[in-house]
Amino acid sequence: MSTDPDTILIEAEDGMKKGIEYLTHELSGIRAGRASPAMVEYVKVDYYGSATDLKSLAAISSPEPTQLVIKPFDVSALNAIKQGIEEANLGVNPQIEDKHIRISIPTLSGDRRKQLVAQAKKVGEEQKVVLRNARRDANKHADSLAKQDGTTFSEDEISTLKDEIQELLKKYESKIEELLKKKAADILDA
Numbered sequence: 001m002s003t004d005p006d007t008i009l010i011e012a013e014d015g016m017k018k019g020i021e022y023l024t025h026e027l028s029g030i031r032a033g034r035a036s037p038a039m040v041e042y043v044k045v046d047y048y049g050s051a052t053d054l055k056s057l058a059a060i061s062s063p064e065p066t067q068l069v070i071k072p073f074d075v076s077a078l079n080a081i082k083q084g085i086e087e088a089n090l091g092v093n094p095q096i097e098d099k100h101i102r103i104s105i106p107t108l109s110g111d112r113r114k115q116l117v118a119q120a121k122k123v124g125e126e127q128k129v130v131l132r133n134a135r136r137d138a139n140k141h142a143d144s145l146a147k148q149d150g151t152t153f154s155e156d157e158i159s160t161l162k163d164e165i166q167e168l169l170k171k172y173e174s175k176i177e178e179l180l181k182k183k184a185a186d187i188l189d190a
Helices: 005-029 075-087 110-146 155-189
Strands: 044-047 050-053 058-064 067-072 094-097 100-104
Touching: 005 110, 005 155, 044 075, 067 075, 075 094, 075 100, 110 155
Parallel strands: none
Antiparallel strands: 044 050, 058 067, 067 100, 094 100
């Protein structure tokens, strides 16, 4: 349990930063109109019985705006990588060519772009809930300061702490809005 206002603020901000990091990671996996290695980096591949991220098994490049090339470090993993990409339901068709896999990224229809923007917004809303939960927990800890034995914090100090927690929330919610706006623009303008 937190014992002072600074610790409570630090813990609240850490929780909010994790929400932003998660959102950034999730948004990188939502494709815009151009090929991006981030689309497949975290695809799980069954590699010798272990679910492994594709980026650990292969070099992923985008030689053209509409193509990805995946070159496995271990050529024997080609079929497992192809299967992992197919099972990830990314709406792409991986083709094995010699010792690599080529993925052609189809252009997005207007409806598909709208679906992807909605998907991004959904992930953003989920992370806003994470931020609000961090605020709620921090406010509970702030309230507990008044009942803490040994050290006493005035109502003004606790009220100021809650205001600072609220400001943190506003700051991180606006970061989410910025990320979503940028991602929507990437999807719609591509």
